[in-house]
Amino acid sequence: MTDQYFPFSAVAGQDQFKLALMLAAVNPAIGGVVISGPRGCAKSTLARGLADLLPPHKADAKRKDDQSLLDAEFVTLPLGASEEMLLGTLDLQQVLNEKKIAFSPGLLSKADGGVLYVDEVNLLPDNLVDLLLDVSASGVNRIERDGISHSHRTEFLLIGTMNPDEGELRPQLHDRFGLSVELTNQYTAAQRVEIVRSREQFDRNADSFCQQYEASQAELIAAIQQARNILHSVDCSDALRLEIAERCNAARVDGLRGDIVWYRAAIAHAALEQRQQVEIVDIEAVEELVLAHRRHATPQPPSSPQPPQPPQNDRGNDRDNGFKRPDDSQRKQQMPQEAPQEQHRSSSDWGSMEPQQQRTAAGVILPLPVSMPEQQPATKLLKGKVEELAGKTKGSVSGGQHKGVTDSHKPDWFGTLLSNMGNWPPAQLRFKKRQQGQSVLHLILLDTSASTLASDQFSNAKAAVIEIARPAYLQREQLAVLGFGNNKVENLLPRIRAPKELRGWLDSLPAGGGTPMGEALQQAQSYLEQLQRKSSQLLIRTYILTDGRSNAQLQGIDLPGETVWIDTEVAAVKRGRGKQFAAQLNAEYISLMTHTAQGVKA
Structure with missing residues (x-):
């Protein structure tokens, strides 16, 4: 080396x-x-x-x-x-x-x-x-x-x-x-002192x-070599093989790769210990290493008092994922199964309500394009349709990515040499095909404050989340959900491949308390900017589902990518400031009441 x-x-x-x-x-x-x-x-x-x-x-x-x-x-x-x-x-x-x-x-x-x-x-x-x-x-x-x-x-x-x-x-x-x-x-x-001291000595x-x-x-080195030498002579009894299979079943592991890896890891552990026979201690020593990324949690009923967990279809886990998680994000109180029907409360009463649940509505219609435009500067969203500007390359959608089909400006030297029989300089250059693998992220900012419980707004907003997630799942695109309500901002769903099924998880989401809209948008902006710095080709669309009942000041907030404001307030005379907020964010405005898009882009 x-x-x-x-x-x-x-x-x-x-x-x-x-x-x-x-x-x-x-x-x-x-x-x-x-x-x-x-x-x-x-x-x-x-x-x-x-x-x-x-x-x-x-x-x-x-x-x-x-x-x-x-x-x-x-x-x-x-x-x-x-x-x-x-x-x-x-x-x-x-x-x-x-x-x-x-x-x-x-x-x-x-x-x-x-x-x-x-x-x-x-x-x-x-x-x-x-x-x-x-x-x-x-x-x-x-x-x-x-x-x-x-x-x-x-x-x-x-x-x-x-x-x-x-x-x-x-x-x-x-x-x-x-x-x-x-x-x-x-x-x-x-430990910190010892680690720093060792690093200083090494440097x-x-x-x-x-x-x-x-x-x-x-x-x-000797231990690894000796273990390799006896690896193929280590035996595992049928009883311990059955133990591995039963533990995999209990962990709801998909397929049989977990069983195979567990067996091989147990054999390797026994070899490291210089034993010719696998023992239960070998199986237990490697259990967490094998199951950490394969274990599926047992599903909980919607009425569980525990906070809702993200869907497990794509092995998502409830991590911070770039958003700030408040210290008191774990709800302690018992939550009722469903919220009552329309309640007569003043606006000052909403913030004092205990968190309550509403089941997801049967469905809503969102006039949104199924796929993202290939290049954000070359397209814009108008009245629910993607309008392509002249002179830009069209692309196809495949596997959650948008791939262009034109030639790039990079010479294909090998193709050029082959087409010119190895002669140099070549008579004509060939260029590589442009392969733009642009990942797509749909970020949903979901208002979970108490005011959304009025007139089943929260129920309809959950249905809108499903309508957004359905095409994202079919296109293998990514989804993340950030909730703001109960006077805090929570990362409800980390950035994962859009799950196939969300309804059960959405049913368990409660709403209550005040609306920290400004804080949610600031965190979303910081998070998206960080993602774009790491992946400049990432395509982003942000959906803000809220009734707009907030006194937040959104000037100066500029969300990367496209932004769609979905107004969940159903009153004929709206008390929320949805259109005003959408204009401040240069966002497309959609009302769930009329199911029509009204362009307010600057």
Whole structure:
């Protein structure tokens, strides 16, 4: 290894994380490790340190004739990597010099026998995710492109790290990881001092610091090698296999991959302990690592006094996800099953009501376009339709992304050389096709204050959420719901793929208290701006469902993307300020009473 990493054994704490990495090193067939946690909890440090513990692997004689054993490589896959960088492509130099078509290996070839590390794996583009899914399943990288046909072995340990505040990981890839670890960065004062002191010593003199841990590193390497040597001789009784199956059933695990991974992890744990037989302690030691990202919670009835949980269709979890969560967000009071019919209250009485529920209405009609425009600056929403401006490229919608079909301005050098028989300079340039993978996010700001209980407004607003989510689900687009009511702002649904079913979850949402509209919009603006800084191609549409009964001042708030204001007030003479607020936000105004769109864009 040319790079010197912080020693694996020198990292303080994180025992579960270390165990997961060692199990994967003992038996790569487990399928890698995904680490979820906030910044500053040693995710990257431990992942990089693992490569120093992997035993040498046999070289590919076709590529490395002069070596029989190679140290394990630690290869980082950048988020902005191209498919050519990952898979490999033509050797341009050989084409120019010898006019021969030859393959130039990519990152997958370099990672063979080592670690392929993806930092912020939840932000990896879908096209690269698809490629990783194919290669990790087969262990072979096959390339049919640029006039070449090539395949090579690529067996690597896939390690991904992610911060759940920045979005969920695509479910197909999440399930492909064998083990999952959820970390925290909560340390005692003494632990913090020790961690900082170790890091200072390493930065001051890395060689001297690493020498202090040579013995412990050697012990870990020996333990992993010995475990690998006896791995295939470790036996697991039928009784313990049944125990794994029953625990998977109890956790409502989808499919059988969880059973297989659990069995392999238990075998690896027994091998690390130098045992020839799996025991119940091995099964229990790896249980949480296997089930953390596969377990489905038992559904609760709508009348449960607990706060509503997000739908589990896409393995969403109730995390902060970039929004500020108030300290008192957990409701303590018992909530009635349904709110009463229209109540005669003054506006000052609404804020003093206890949170109450209304079931979702049968349905409402929203004059909204089914899909997002391809490029936000090139389109605008007028009266419920997408109007395309002249001279802009149209695109199709596929898999929650909008993909253009025109040529880009990037030369396709390999295609150019092939079409010109390797002659240089070429007579004519060819250009790569534009592939714009633009993810789509629908952010719903739902008014959950007590005033929305009047005239079944809250019930109709829930139905509107379903109408927004239905096409988003069909297009595999993302959905997030932020609630504002009861004098606080809550992240009700994190950023996940739009679930197929929302009605039961919406039925359990209560409404009550005051309307912190200004705070909700400020948090939404901050959250969306943060997302756009990380992914400039993200398409955003924000829906604000409210009766407009608020004295908030919205000047200066500018939400990225498109904004649709959906007025839930049903009175003939509206007391809310919906149209005024929509104009301040430069938003499209829609009234649920008339089911018609009235353009108020500036």
